[in-house]
Amino acid sequence: MKLKLKIWRQKNPKSKGKMVDYNVSEISKDMSFLEMLDVLNESLNNKGEEPIAFDHDCREGICGMCSLYINGEAHGPSRAVTTCQLHMREFSNGDTIYIEPWRAKAFPVVKDLVVDRSAFDRIIQAGGYVSVNTSGNTIDANAVPVPKVDADEAFDAATCIGCGACVATCKNSSAMLFTSAKISQLSLLPQGQVERERRVLNMVKQMDAEGFGNCTNTGACEVECPKEISLENIARMNREHIAASIKSKS
Ligand code: SF4
Numbered sequence: 672m673k674l675k676l677k678i679w680r681q682k683n684p685k686s687k688g689k690m691v692d693y694n695v696s697e698i699s700k701d702m703s704f705l706e707m708l709d710v711l712n713e714s715l716n717n718k719g720e721e722p723i724a725f726d727h728d729c730r731e732g733i734c735g736m737c738s739l740y741i742n743g744e745a746h747g748p749s750r751a752v753t754t755c756q757l758h759m760r761e762f763s764n765g766d767t768i769y770i771e772p773w774r775a776k777a778f779p780v781v782k783d784l785v786v787d788r789s790a791f792d793r794i795i796q797a798g799g800y801v802s803v804n805t806s807g808n809t810i811d812a813n814a815v816p817v818p819k820v821d822a823d824e825a826f827d828a829a830t831c832i833g834c835g836a837c838v839a840t841c842k843n844s845s846a847m848l849f850t851s852a853k854i855s856q857l858s859l860l861p862q863g864q865v866e867r868e869r870r871v872l873n874m875v876k877q878m879d880a881e882g883f884g885n886c887t888n889t890g891a892c893e894v895e896c897p898k899e900i901s902l903e904n905i906a907r908m909n910r911e912h913i914a915a916s917i918k919s920k921s
């Protein structure tokens with residue numbers, strides 16, 4: 672396949688970026704989207720030009736690093752896949768493809784297609800953990816009975832890979848799908864009960880402090896999420912937040 676690419680280039684966080692045109696050829700339909708970018712970068716390297724910076728790591732849909740806005744959609748046109756799992760068979764010979772970074776105030780561009788997602792790390796640091804006794808008396812997690820429904824819902828929430836597609840897709844740049852998944856995966860389990868109220872209050876507070884917008888129930892985040900994280904997590908987070916706020920004031 673031959674393709675025309677329009678790619679966002681930006682030298683550093685302060686410089687003004689712009690879309691730049693590139694042509695690639697000999698692209699196999701079996702290549703992943705990132706392999707197609709590798710081909711382009713190799714040709715740029717061979718010409719002595721600066722390769723395009725983009726995030727990636729596992730290339731297996733598990734690390735959440737890859738983060739491209741492709742033809743106006745987070746992770747491209749396929750559903751329930753990350754950019755590294757997107758294949759060139761989804762495109763046709765001669766297509767023009769627009770490739771941009773995530774765009775959100777809380778995810779500033781570092782370079783080209785790379786954005787700073789450390790705001791997510793700070794939300795996790797605010798409460799996305801459980802404290803365990805490591806004095807030698809730690810109870811084996813398998814020894815604590817968990818109802819099957821709760822275990823399944825917690826597991827589903829835990830599949831969030833922190834990619835940020837939900838934020839990039841949302842017209843409000845809301846991080847509520849991510850934050851609620853991280854809260855749910857712990858609050859549904861017995862081990863998550865001790866810090867339950869503190870956790871939801873602190874994580875939501877940090878989410879707001881990072882400059883993410885609010886949820887207005889558009890649902891775009893759920894549609895574009897590569898792990899199909901459910902909006903039900905946002906409803907659960909809101910219920911927990913109201914209950915914890917009332918309790919903390921009483
Ligand atoms: S909720 Fe989905 S889209 Fe958002 S960070 Fe988690 S995996 Fe990515």
Ligand code: FES
Nearest residue numbers: 728730735737755
């Ligand atoms: S590179 Fe790890 S999820 Fe895409």
